[in-house]
Amino acid sequence: MHPIPKLVIQRLALGLLLLFAASVMIFVGTMILPGDVAQAVLGQNATPEALANMRASLGLDQPAVTRYFTWLSSALQGDLGTALSNGRDIASSIAGRLQNTLFLAAVAACISVPLAIFLGLLAVRYRDRWPDKLISAITLTSISLPEFLLGYVIMYLFSVQWGLFPSVSNINDGMSFLQKLNAVALPAMVLTLVVLAHMMRMTRAAILNVMQSAYIETAELKGLRRFTLIARHAMPNAIAPIVNVVMINLAYLVVGVVVIEVVFVYPGMGQYLVDHVAKRDVPVVQACGLIFATIYIGLNLLADLISILSNPRLRHPK
Amino acid sequence: MKGIPISALLGLFVTGLFFLAAILAPWIAPYGLGQIVGDIWEPSSSQFWLGTDNLGRDLLTRMIYGGQTTIFVASAATAVSFTLGSVLGFTAAVYGGLTDQIMSRINDLVMSIPTLIFALVVLSVMPVTIPVLILVMGLLDSTRVFRLSRAVAVDINVMDFVEAARLRGEGQRWVIFREILPNALSPLVAELGLRFIFAILFISTLSFLGIGIQPPETDWGGIVKENREGIVYGIPAALIPAVAIVTLSISVNLVADWALNRTTSLKGGRGG
Numbered sequence: 001m002h003p004i005p006k007l008v009i010q011r012l013a014l015g016l017l018l019l020f021a022a023s024v025m026i027f028v029g030t031m032i033l034p035g036d037v038a039q040a041v042l043g044q045n046a047t048p049e050a051l052a053n054m055r056a057s058l059g060l061d062q063p064a065v066t067r068y069f070t071w072l073s074s075a076l077q078g079d080l081g082t083a084l085s086n087g088r089d090i091a092s093s094i095a096g097r098l099q100n101t102l103f104l105a106a107v108a109a110c111i112s113v114p115l116a117i118f119l120g121l122l123a124v125r126y127r128d129r130w131p132d133k134l135i136s137a138i139t140l141t142s143i144s145l146p147e148f149l150l151g152y153v154i155m156y157l158f159s160v161q162w163g164l165f166p167s168v169s170n171i172n173d174g175m176s177f178l179q180k181l182n183a184v185a186l187p188a189m190v191l192t193l194v195v196l197a198h199m200m201r202m203t204r205a206a207i208l209n210v211m212q213s214a215y216i217e218t219a220e221l222k223g224l225r226r227f228t229l230i231a232r233h234a235m236p237n238a239i240a241p242i243v244n245v246v247m248i249n250l251a252y253l254v255v256g257v258v259v260i261e262v263v264f265v266y267p268g269m270g271q272y273l274v275d276h277v278a279k280r281d282v283p284v285v286q287a288c289g290l291i292f293a294t295i296y297i298g299l300n301l302l303a304d305l306i307s308i309l310s311n312p313r314l315r316h317p318k
Numbered sequence: 319m320k321g322i323p324i325s326a327l328l329g330l331f332v333t334g335l336f337f338l339a340a341i342l343a344p345w346i347a348p349y350g351l352g353q354i355v356g357d358i359w360e361p362s363s364s365q366f367w368l369g370t371d372n373l374g375r376d377l378l379t380r381m382i383y384g385g386q387t388t389i390f391v392a393s394a395a396t397a398v399s400f401t402l403g404s405v406l407g408f409t410a411a412v413y414g415g416l417t418d419q420i421m422s423r424i425n426d427l428v429m430s431i432p433t434l435i436f437a438l439v440v441l442s443v444m445p446v447t448i449p450v451l452i453l454v455m456g457l458l459d460s461t462r463v464f465r466l467s468r469a470v471a472v473d474i475n476v477m478d479f480v481e482a483a484r485l486r487g488e489g490q491r492w493v494i495f496r497e498i499l500p501n502a503l504s505p506l507v508a509e510l511g512l513r514f515i516f517a518i519l520f521i522s523t524l525s526f527l528g529i530g531i532q533p534p535e536t537d538w539g540g541i542v543k544e545n546r547e548g549i550v551y552g553i554p555a556a557l558i559p560a561v562a563i564v565t566l567s568i569s570v571n572l573v574a575d576w577a578l579n580r581t582t583s584l585k586g587g588r589g590g
Binding site: 018021022025026029030031141144145146147148149150152153155156159160161167251252255258259262263273274276277278280281282285286288289292293296297300 | 427428430431432434435436438439440441442443515519522523526527528529539542546549550551552554556557559560563564567568571
């Protein structure tokens with residue numbers, strides 16, 4: 001059998017297994033407490049009758065394994081259960097929010113990925129001179145700040161001081177695409193800064209690695225311009241590690257969204273999750289955790305697949 | 319202590335100042351933690367160096383006490399993650415085979431769920447107290463330490479002096495603590511700085527989201543949360559923790575960089 005389909009199938013199977021195991025972890029994660037969910041929701045002073053009622057209505061009197069499979073099979077059919085705090089259907093609450101979150105992450109990705117690769121190329125072109133050092137300094141500062149503080153710094157500068165963009169990202173279906181873009185400008189900018197540093201540094205490192213090869217020296221001796229040399233000759237061979245880093249950062253982006261949404265009061269999944277953690281609404285937290293983990297594992301899997309496919313030694317076996 | 323570069327000295331000095339301020343908090347803070355001393359969001363003055371917060375409490379005082387909590391929780395979580403992660407990592411490397419496979423796969427599994435999401439899931443049912451926070455953060459972070467220490471230990475485990483110890487009849491415990499640990503210490507110390515910074519960012523994020531340190535206690539993330547409304551009115555009180563966190567993480571990074579460079583130069587030979 002050709003090695004590519006075999007490897008791809010192996011990775012997909014591994015990914016599914018991982019996803020299954022992750023769902024077990026999320027389920028178990030909510031059970032390692034001294035009491036149980038009913039106790040956590042009702043508090044220490046709840047009467048035994050109230051606790052028993054709650055347990056019965058949540059199905060907590062069933063064994064854990066039964067509960068896990070009931071939860072997983074209904075989640076697979078799109079039924080995520082109802083929220084404890086307001087009794088609403090979780091799936092319908094999430095649908096619109098998930099769309100908003102993915103929109104924000106997509107905008108940030110569309111800006112950060114090309115920018116990171118371009119800055120990486122630039123840093124290699126002017127290696128060890130001031131553009132390289134400036135880019136490194138700015139990106140290093142941006143990763144020493146937690147996302148939420150970076151969010152407030154940017155909100156303070158761009159919204160309060162200079163009045164360029166709205167400080168609160170309200171978004172609804174009635175808005176046109178441009179209005180939506182304007183609303184998510186600041187959160188997207190923060191997310192871009194958060195992932196830019198890592199992506200750019202890895203791009204730089206990957207290209208510098210290729211630049212050591214003999215064929216680059218040949219191209220250099222041929223008299224090619226530095227930027228052409230880097231973009232046309234070094235870049236294609238650095239694609240696999242770069243794509244890998246991009247995917248890992250996209251996965252990170254989806255998680256970074258959680259905090260940024262709270263900062264900019266953006267109606268997405270992250271805010272929904274954080275709100276319900278504080279309310280100890282376990283079914284919502286499990287559902288959101290499962291969705292975030294799925295996206296995260298899915299993007300990491302995609303990164304694996306792309307790096308397999310971009311390896312010419314695997315594509316053309318001897 | 320000869321030959322420390324200036325950047326590392328500066329880093330050590332500033333990091334030292336932060337720890338000193340954290341330890342001496344009750345003596346150097348000008349006011350009490352919950353004491354309301356002025357109007358809300360007063361600008362900085364000779365009386366209140368950093369101004370006052372959303373309830374009229376002195377911000378400098380709150381930053382000092384907040385730093386104490388932040389640094390304490392982060393240090394304790396780092397200690398938990400390093401003890402657990404390195405001992406388990408060394409064990410996996412020394413025993414090898416099935417033990418190693420099982421431990422490494424379980425570790426991969428925990429790492430496959432984003433740390434923040436997993437922490438949120440667990441904290442949604444746990445009582446949010448400082449010991450619980452330290453444990454959750456330490457356990458989740460130990461996965462990263464496990465990976466590093468296992469990788470380092472696998473390399474050391476095949477060296478002649480380890481084999482000599484085995485032939486001498488030493489047990490696995492001796493090999494882990496007397497042979498591998500001293501030789502793996504340098505890369506681990508360099509990693510320690512980075513994990514500590516990560517712990518600071520993590521506890522700040524949790525507190526900002528309202529599931530970390532609970533009032534009346536406070537930490538740097540909590541100060542941001544309390545003063546966030548001020549931003550819209552152009553009051554930068556919520557940005558002060560940012561300055562503290564950036565200063566601390568850059569200083570710790572300077573020290574960690576130095577430790578890392580020292581490690582790589584050690585690989586050439588132990589003469590220097």
